Amino acid sequence: MVDLALVVLSLTDWLENPAYVLGVPLVVLGVIGLLFVLAPAEITWSLPPGPAADAARARMDAAWAPTDIAAHEGHPSPSQYIAIGLILGVVTAAEVAVYYVDALEGALLGILMVLSAMKFILVAAWFMHLRFDNRLFSILFTSGVVLAVLLFIVVLSTLGASLA
Amino acid sequence: MQHAPAAELQTTTGMDHRKLLMWLFLGSECLFFGSLIATYLLYRNKTEEIGIGPIPSDLYDIPFTSVSSFVLLMSSVTMVLALAAIQRGDRRGTQAWLLATALLGMSFLAGQAFEFTEFYRQGLSLDTNLFGTTFYVLTGFHGAHVSIGVLILLSLFVMTLRGRLTPANSINVELIGLYWHFVDVVWIVIFTLIYLVQT
Helix, strand or coil, X not given: CCCHHHHHHHHHHXXXXXXXXXXHHHHHHHHHHHHHHHCCXXXXXXXXXXXXXXXXXXXXXXXXXXXXXXXXCCCCCHHHHHHHHHHHHHHHHHHXXXXXXXXXXXXXXXXXXXXXXXXXXXXXXXXXXXXXXXXXXXXXXXXXXXXXXXXXXXXXXXXXXXXX | CCCCCHHHXXXXXXXXXXXXXXXXXHHHHHHHHHHHHHHHHHHHHHHHHHCCCCCHHHHCCHHHHHHHHHHHHHHHHHHHHHHHHHHCCCHHHHHHHHHHHHHHHHHHHHHHHHHHHHHXXXXXXXXXXXXXXXXHHHHHHHHHHHHHHHHHHHHHHHHHXXXXXXXXXXXXXXXXXXXXXXXXXXXXXXXXXXXXXXX
């Protein structure tokens, strides 16, 4: 038998935590999004029936005719993107696993830096298309990264701090 | 008004200037987050020396943050799939992946709100010690970037419903995609340097 007072008390306690008040609706939205992705229905902006709606629908269909922009720009295929996503997931799992292995404590910093750099490069090169786009984009971004690393080194060494 | 695809643009540089500016902006953002991370690393050690309030090892929940990191990483995959979908003229795919990206971003934000609340309950506020100040400022700014990204993604999703986003202006998805992936790579660095590498 469920004690109603206990339920009310736990609900009050639950409402006091803003993490749950904010987090639970977001998770519910996530589930709705998942259902939407998996559902066979197509959602479009509703228009009142009539010739204007038919014309709008025809314009929409014409605008969404199959194109080959991705192939034209030399971008990877969706299956390649998914494969890279899986690699990123595995590398993240490896990072967390390494963190818990006591025997690797001495080499932890080096291993984590290498794995993190791998993830960084994979996302920048493949998902951000630096591998395929104009080299100027790579130069602009790499300049920012190099300056940030230099900033790190200067600040940490000058003020006597370190990563380890 | 619809724009021509990037490849067809005739500009003085031969490339889309909006994309050029986005890369310039992301380059400057590297320095912004670089300085915040450097400040955190500098003062984290100082906090442990002084001994006021909780320190990172007292608070961090690595399994929880690992899941959050994984969620954000997967949102990068859905983002790039949204771009691939609009570039091949797949309206339903574009809508689905844009929404999935926004919702994964919102899940990440929910995780961050939970983490902040838990830390506060355990005694770490913005002014408890230098660790608290630098931690909340760094991760808070990152969360603000994710929030802005989520709002733009939801706007793009509504634009696809209203017929105002089509393959002809797929550059808009590409630009927000660059921003979103940047937010992801920043988190890759934060997760490693702030959470996993502890003194």
